[in-house]
Amino acid sequence: MRAYPTHIDFRANVQRVPPHIPVSVRKATSRFLGTRQAVVNVLGDEQWQRLRQAAHELRLHTLQHLDSYLVQLEQQVTAAGGVMHWARDAAEARQIVLELARARGVHRAVKVKSMATEEIGLNHALQENGIEVWETDLGEFIIQLAGVGPSHIIVPAVHLTKEEIAELFTQKLGVNAPADPLKLCAIARTHLRQAFLSADMGISGANFLVAESGTLVIVTNEGNGRMCTTLPPLHVAVVGIDKVVPDFESLSILLKLLPRSATGQKMSAYTSFITGPRRTAQEGGPQEFHLILLDNGRTRILQDAHTRKTLLCIRCGVCLNVCPVYNHVGGHAYGFAYSGPIGAILSTQLLGVRTAADLPFASSLCGACAEYCPVKIPIPEILLHLRHRALEGDRIENAVMSPAIRAGVQAGTLAFRLPWLYEWGTQILRYLQTPFRRDGWLPHLPPPINRWTMVRPLPAFGADFRAWFRERTPQGRAREQRRRANIILGVLGAVSIIALALLRRKK
Ligand code: SF4
Numbered sequence: 001m002r003a004y005p006t007h008i009d010f011r012a013n014v015q016r017v018p019p020h021i022p023v024s025v026r027k028a029t030s031r032f033l034g035t036r037q038a039v040v041n042v043l044g045d046e047q048w049q050r051l052r053q054a055a056h057e058l059r060l061h062t063l064q065h066l067d068s069y070l071v072q073l074e075q076q077v078t079a080a081g082g083v084m085h086w087a088r089d090a091a092e093a094r095q096i097v098l099e100l101a102r103a104r105g106v107h108r109a110v111k112v113k114s115m116a117t118e119e120i121g122l123n124h125a126l127q128e129n130g131i132e133v134w135e136t137d138l139g140e141f142i143i144q145l146a147g148v149g150p151s152h153i154i155v156p157a158v159h160l161t162k163e164e165i166a167e168l169f170t171q172k173l174g175v176n177a178p179a180d181p182l183k184l185c186a187i188a189r190t191h192l193r194q195a196f197l198s199a200d201m202g203i204s205g206a207n208f209l210v211a212e213s214g215t216l217v218i219v220t221n222e223g224n225g226r227m228c229t230t231l232p233p234l235h236v237a238v239v240g241i242d243k244v245v246p247d248f249e250s251l252s253i254l255l256k257l258l259p260r261s262a263t264g265q266k267m268s269a270y271t272s273f274i275t276g277p278r279r280t281a282q283e284g285g286p287q288e289f290h291l292i293l294l295d296n297g298r299t300r301i302l303q304d305a306h307t308r309k310t311l312l313c314i315r316c317g318v319c320l321n322v323c324p325v326y327n328h329v330g331g332h333a334y335g336f337a338y339s340g341p342i343g344a345i346l347s348t349q350l351l352g353v354r355t356a357a358d359l360p361f362a363s364s365l366c367g368a369c370a371e372y373c374p375v376k377i378p379i380p381e382i383l384l385h386l387r388h389r390a391l392e393g394d395r396i397e398n399a400v401m402s403p404a405i406r407a408g409v410q411a412g413t414l415a416f417r418l419p420w421l422y423e424w425g426t427q428i429l430r431y432l433q434t435p436f437r438r439d440g441w442l443p444h445l446p447p448p449i450n451r452w453t454m455v456r457p458l459p460a461f462g463a464d465f466r467a468w469f470r471e472r473t474p475q476g477r478a479r480e481q482r483r484r485a486n487i488i489l490g491v492l493g494a495v496s497i498i499a500l501a502l503l504r505r506k507k
Helices: 010-015 021-043 045-064 066-079 090-103 115-119 122-128 138-146 162-173 181-198 224-230 248-263 298-303 308-312 318-322 324-329 340-351 368-372 379-392 403-417 419-432 465-472 474-506
Strands: 083-087 108-111 132-135 201-204 208-210 215-220 234-240 270-274 288-294
Touching: 021 045, 021 248, 021 318, 021 324, 045 066, 045 248, 045 308, 066 083, 066 288, 083 090, 090 122, 090 201, 090 234, 090 288, 108 181, 108 224, 115 122, 115 234, 122 132, 132 138, 138 162, 138 181, 162 181, 181 224, 201 224, 208 248, 215 224, 215 248, 224 234, 224 270, 298 308, 298 340, 308 340, 318 324, 318 340, 318 368, 324 340, 340 368, 340 379, 368 379, 403 419, 465 474
Parallel strands: 083 288, 108 132, 108 201, 201 234, 234 288
Antiparallel strands: 208 215, 215 270
C-alpha cells in the first residue's frame, strides 16, 4: 500500500521496471486502442469531433463557474439527506474518513475503485488505524494483494500476467489458483462476497457529481460499485471538486465519451446514480451518506490559465494507451496514483514541482495524447509550461532545477542563438568526449551530466554535419571559401597588428 510521496525520481523508478513490463502493457493498451477505434468509427469522425468539442466547452464552462456549481451541489446533497464535507488537502480528507469510521465503530471497509482515495493514500491511513479495508474492483483487489499501487487509471493490474496473478492468489489467499481468468475471477468473488456482507463502511469515488440533483455517478464494469455503496450501513464518497457537472444533459455528453475512450464500449456494464442515503427503513441502501469534496491543490491549478485545462480530465486513460513513454515503462515509474501523460501534468501540480519535477520531462512531446483526449486537453502545452516552471519558476512555484543543470540549459540556449559559438562548441565537445567514448557511444558520463546515461547510453558526437554540407553542395563550398578567406584575413590582420605594435615598441 503506497504512502503519500515526498519525492518522485522518475529515472530511478524506470531503472527498476522489470523487462517484461513493456510487452504486457503494450498488449493491453493496443487492445483498448483497437476497440476504441471501432466504436469511434461507428459514430463517424465528424460526430466524434463534435462530441469532443462540446465536452471541451462544457468542462471549461463548469470550471469557470465552479464556485456556484459547488454551492448548488452542496444544497442538493443536503436536501437529499446526505452530509457534505470540504477537505482542503489529503490529510484533512483522511482525517474526516477516520473520524466518521471511529464514531461508528467501523472495523471493516470495502472500496470501489477510486483514484481520489489513491491520491490521498486512504488505505494506508485506514490500516494504520486498525481498520481492515478491501478493494473490490478485481484489478484493485489484485494490486492490493501484490502491495503496489495502480499501474493504469482504468486497468490497475495491467502490468501483471495471469500466471503472476495465479501465483499471487495461491500465496496470499491460500488457495490452489490456476492461471485461468474465469477461475481467478471466481476465487476473487468468493473472497469478496464475505467482505461485502460483513463491511461496516463502503467507500467510493465518483466519475461525476451532478450539481442540479446532488447525484453521484459511478461507472463500472463489475457491479462491485453497487455492492459497496448499498450493502454497508455507511457510504462515504471522496471526490475531487473537478468532477462536478451542471446537469444530466451535460452528463449525457460525457457518458458518450468516457466508455468509448476508456474501454472501447458504447456504454459501461453499470452506470449507477446515487442521490443521498435510503429514505425509509424499508428501502435498500445505506443509512448514512457522506460526500467529502477534495481540493488538494485543485484550486491552485485553477489559478493558472496555462495549466487550468488539466482539470477538464474525465480519467478515461486513453492518453496512457497512446503514449510511447507509458507503453515503455508502465505506470509505477510515475510514482503516484496518476500515470502517463495525465499523471505527468496532474501529479506535478498536485504534489508540486519540488516533489515531482521529473514528471513533465517524462515525455517525448509527440502530441498523441492531445490528439486522442476526448475533452481536448492540450497536454504537450501544459507539459512545456510545467518544464518552464521547474527550470525558471513562476508565480505558482519557485524553480527547483539544480544550478548546474540550469547553467547547462542556458549555455545550450546561447549556443543555439549564436552559430559561431555552436560551431566552436561542437568542435570542442568532440575532443572532450574522447575519454568517455566506447565504440561510437558514451555509456557513462560524469556528474552532473550523467542523468541521461543513468538510463541509456548517449550516441557519441560523430560526423560534423556542417563539414559534410560544406563539402557536398555548391553553396557550402562557396561558404567554406568565404570562411577560409575570412580566417586568412583575420590571421593576417592579427599578425599585422602585432607586428606594428612590436615596431612601435622598438622605436
Ligand atoms: S487527459 Fe484526456 S485522455 Fe488523458 S485521462 Fe484525462 S480525459 Fe482521458
